[in-house]
Amino acid sequence: MSDNDTRNSAQGQVRLAAGDTELTVDPANGCRLASLRIGGTELLRQGTKYGSFPMVPWCGRIENGRFRNGGEVHQMPVNSPPHAIHGTGRNVAWKTARANATSAAFTYELLAPDAAPWPYPGRVTQLVELAEDGSSLTLTMGVEASGDSFPAQAGWHPWFLRRLDGGGEDVQIDFTAAWQEERGDDHLPTGRRIDPRPGPWDDCFGMPDGVHVTLTWPDRLELKITSGAEWVVVYDEQETAVCVEPQSGPPNGLNTLPRLVTPIDPLEISTTWTWRTLT
Template sequence: MSTDTDQKREIRLAAGDAELTIHPTNGCRVGSLRVGGTELLRQGDRYGCFPMVPWAGRIGLGRFRNGGETHQLPLNSPPHAIHGTGRDTSWRTARKGASEAAFTYELADPWPYTGRVTQLFELTGDSLTLTLGVETYDDSFPAQAGWHPWFLRHLDGSTADEDAVRLDFSPEWQEERGDDHLPTGRRVEPRPGPWDDCFGMPDGVDATLTWPGRLELKVTSTAEWAVVYDEQAEAVCVEPQTGPPNGLNTAPRLVTPIDPLEIRATWSWRRL
């Protein structure tokens, strides 16, 4: 059983030589993942790896429909709403062990529906499995979920080009991005980066990040979409999510009392 003190402090998990730090009061984000003492995530209150829920990416003009109702969300990335409310929320620690922990928060304003979000972390010596679930208490509503990790481009402060992370993935398609940063609805052949783009992987997300001579990390997920963002010098983002940007409008997935939404992703690594 958690206490008030548990809610305020960071949560640390360990397995083998892997160490994970979670910040429940800062959006239940992963603040740090260290393997053999080496940090893999960009540091800072806005970075690490945060959950995107109850939507992922941008929602056009912050508006979405559910049946005959239109809802307006705050425009936290004008002219759009972006990345959900979970990253700006304090989560409750539901349970914690040496290498696994679970957290929840209650959906509330500005999200117009009631429900619960659950996030589970399971750490081993060579992997981290993350699970997000969204359930409703009453009305059905469209929702999305996913994660936004900021993997370091260079490890241990290196700036050499030959040390930079290499990203390998083979999507079936790329969602064409319009000038408004939303998918146009057209699926195109994958194009070369740099990217701030959504890709379709109908057999599940599968991407590999390789720091030459150091570490290989695979991102796999039950989700069929991933946004890849590599336009910053410090980090590369591979973001598994249950639908494309603006998906509350274009590819709604209803959460109902008998059909909650769940997404799972695994990061697995090996030394080179």
């Protein structure tokens, strides 16, 4: 497959394929994974708000949409009142830097005129790579500062279908966490770490040795999500989909656990999804 063949020029989408796996990336719609099909079966919930989108330059909620950087307080758009949620990268068009049969790279400028509000200049890059045999997918994101340093986070928000092909048994979520971030009535961590509780969840968990979560669709497919990141949000309160979200910090982390990005110290994070059929 040539570089030109990977791109659907009508929609600006990028299609990658290897083995029996097909992946579609939509850079114009927040550089989200619009589709992941394995053996012809779709794994991601369809729709312009779904698929799997990058969360950047923050993950989850920011309390009242405000964060501090030194003596400056910045207000982000309150898109999940009373908070700001999931960053701005999912709402902007990214540029396709390169694409071939199995990998592609995308970028956007944090302070571009057409970008969503963010007060600091910098660049975000997302690399999408399918294994040559189509058995895994690796996503890598980097946040670079081109001026003043700023706090930032990055991660991914995939919407996995609860049931494949609209039927069969519900997906099973298996993981072992060192702790759960206690969630307050405002959906923000209280600052207390508690023993992990049974679901349903809309909660952040700590995994200091790296994220390891297994999704199993009985008799159909097993998918392992791993990352060197220490936090993962698990959300399974919807009827049609579940979310497993590796991220570089906890919700509201720009305020409670800021990780500064500087011109010489970018933020980098990656996650790998590996699967096998069970039939």
